[in-house]
Ligand SMILES: *[C@@H]1O[C@H](CO)[C@@H](O)[C@H](O)[C@H]1NC(C)=O
Ligand SMILES: *[C@@H]1O[C@H](CO)[C@@H](O)[C@H](O)[C@H]1NC(C)=O
Ligand SMILES: *[C@@H]1O[C@H](CO)[C@@H](O)[C@H](O)[C@H]1NC(C)=O
Ligand SMILES: *[C@@H]1O[C@H](CO)[C@@H](O)[C@H](O)[C@H]1NC(C)=O
């Protein structure tokens with residue numbers, strides 16, 4: 001085992017795949033010149049690629065306006081960069097790898113890199129679903145790992161919000177019991193430093209948790225998981241057959257299918273989370289990446305966002321709980337910073353109910369919608385984060401009023417028709433009215449059929465953590 005880099009030839013000959021354990025210096029050198037070089041395509045990769053800030057900045061300063069005082073901050077955060085999950089995602093990528101492994105000729109065209117020393121990053125199934133960290137990748141110096149995103153996010157949060165953080169150095173934070181989510185929360189909290197004593201509560205994702213969870217979609221048996229099916233059937237997917245046909249023509253006998261072409265986009269995104277770059281991404285033309293990007297937006301809009309009839313009901317759970325906190329005078333609160341860690345789907349449900357990215361007309365499958373501001377990867381890249389700020393501002397006659405605004409992946413996202421407050425915020429009374437109007441026909445418990453799985457009708461963990469210990473064991 002002196003040569004740690006497995007070539008495809010050696011894998012074919014031994015028909016078994018072993019993970020490299022020590023870093024090869026030639027590999028590292030090769031690596032460093034390429035890490036981070038594919039940032040331009042992250043926005044087409046369904047949120048599977050590493051974190052990036054919201055790509056359209058409206059220039060609204062992130063600082064709290066001068067006459068105002070920040071009194072509450074709420075964070076809803078996705079886990080950082082990760083391995084593909086076991087099941088269909090990993091299986092789909094492995095199916096391509098097996099075809100490559102069974103191919104006896106040398107590779108041509110954009111797959112020619114497989115003739116060189118190529119190390120398959122997903123050979124070890126024990127890594128599936130885990131946050132990428134220095135301990136589980138071949139190059140621990142890759143800066144695009146999930147652990148580093150968690151740490152960086154914590155450091156940036158400390159820099160931006162240190163004043164309000166220092167008001168309660170002993171505070172509680174919440175995570176779902178998914179291991180990668182929990183690990184991200186730990187990296188974030190550790191980055192705040194040992195001046196803070198953070199009590200991290202871990203809440204099960206089990207459906208029996210009903211409304212009292214960071215993952216309310218799990219307790220929604222009426223959720224239609226194939227709501228996008230009819231829409232997707234109308235979306236032109238010849239770009240996938242173009243990819244498989246092109247690769248099969250360059251490499252006769254490779255037998256790649258349209259499904260393989262689709263799964264290759266997952267390989268591309270997740271490999272960047274592990275190695276910092278991916279040669280598989282170079283297989284695609286920019287047109288194919290754009291078409292795949294919209295494929296993902298359409299799928300998400302109808303399966304996880306407001307195209308799904310229950311998105312508002314599910315998202316109302318965290319939105320309503322946050323609103324209750326926003327309406328609570330700070331002298332009645334034990335803390336003013338609320339950190340919550342969960343998954344992309346839950347953040348999409350949350351954004352739907354918040355009423356951000358919901359103003360454009362519904363996405364349509366007949367052609368690409370170039371106008372919409374709904375782009376899956378812009379909202380939930382790995383390490384996605386939505387912050388809610390509440391601040392009190394004094395007006396010239398000396399009275400003080402409260403305002404709220406949202407920050408999505410480091411950019412202020414004003415509410416349509418409610419942005420006349422300082423810093424393009426919405427006054428708290430107007431925001432209450434806005435939510436009330438949006439939720440007038442919404443009821444999570446009855447519309448989701450929650451009673452089939454749970455009798456828990458309300459989210460209570462932001463209040464009852466002192467009497468209930470949320471300490472669910474983590475699961476992958
Ligand atoms: C596979 O991954 C697991 C989890 O990261 C790790 O503990 C184990 O050592 C790895 N196995 C090999 C052969 O590298
Ligand atoms: C967006 O613009 C504001 C104001 O110029 C700046 O403070 C902020 O850092 C920018 N955000 C990003 C993600 O570039
Ligand atoms: C060849 O394909 C089979 C079945 O798909 C798979 O089990 C096997 O691992 C592949 N061989 C290589 C060397 O990848
Ligand atoms: C492609 O299909 C042919 C015919 O079924 C088969 O002989 C060949 O092994 C396949 N190639 C690969 C790489 O699986």
Ligand SMILES: *[C@@H]1O[C@H](CO)[C@@H](O)[C@H](O)[C@H]1NC(C)=O
Pocket residue numbers: 170171197199466
């Ligand atoms: C911090 O808060 C927790 C829970 O409210 C409490 O049990 C603990 O004693 C507090 N620790 C300190 C150092 O104040």
Ligand SMILES: *[C@@H]1O[C@H](CO)[C@@H](O)[C@H](O)[C@H]1NC(C)=O
Pocket residue numbers: 224225226227228229230
């Ligand atoms: C789910 O949505 C699809 C597409 O709108 C629809 O055809 C199907 O009937 C729905 N299924 C259920 C159980 O409502």
Ligand SMILES: *[C@@H]1O[C@H](CO)[C@@H](O)[C@H](O)[C@H]1NC(C)=O
Pocket residue numbers: 106107108249250251252
């Ligand atoms: C693939 O590459 C080999 C070696 O470079 C070459 O002989 C062969 O003609 C190429 N095949 C195709 C289909 O391009």
Ligand SMILES: *[C@@H]1O[C@H](CO)[C@@H](O)[C@H](O)[C@H]1NC(C)=O
Pocket residue numbers: 316317320321324443444458459
């Ligand atoms: C909203 O939250 C409050 C406080 O937790 C709760 O009393 C109320 O039942 C919730 N409403 C809905 C519709 O979930």
Ligand SMILES: *[C@@H]1O[C@H](CO)[C@@H](O)[C@H](O)[C@H]1NC(C)=O
Pocket residue numbers: 395396397398399
């Ligand atoms: C003070 O100014 C605010 C904002 O301009 C206004 O809404 C409020 O009615 C004023 N209050 C008094 C007592 O004049």
Ligand SMILES: *[C@@H]1O[C@H](CO)[C@@H](O)[C@H](O)[C@H]1NC(C)=O
Pocket residue numbers: 359416417
């Ligand atoms: C904003 O207000 C205008 C004028 O009242 C209205 O036509 C429009 O529908 C509103 N947009 C949203 C997203 O509420």
Ligand SMILES: *[C@@H]1O[C@H](CO)[C@@H](O)[C@H](O)[C@H]1NC(C)=O
Pocket residue numbers: 455
């Ligand atoms: C909810 O279900 C649990 C377990 O089945 C039971 O112990 C509890 O009494 C129920 N609570 C209500 C309010 O029905």
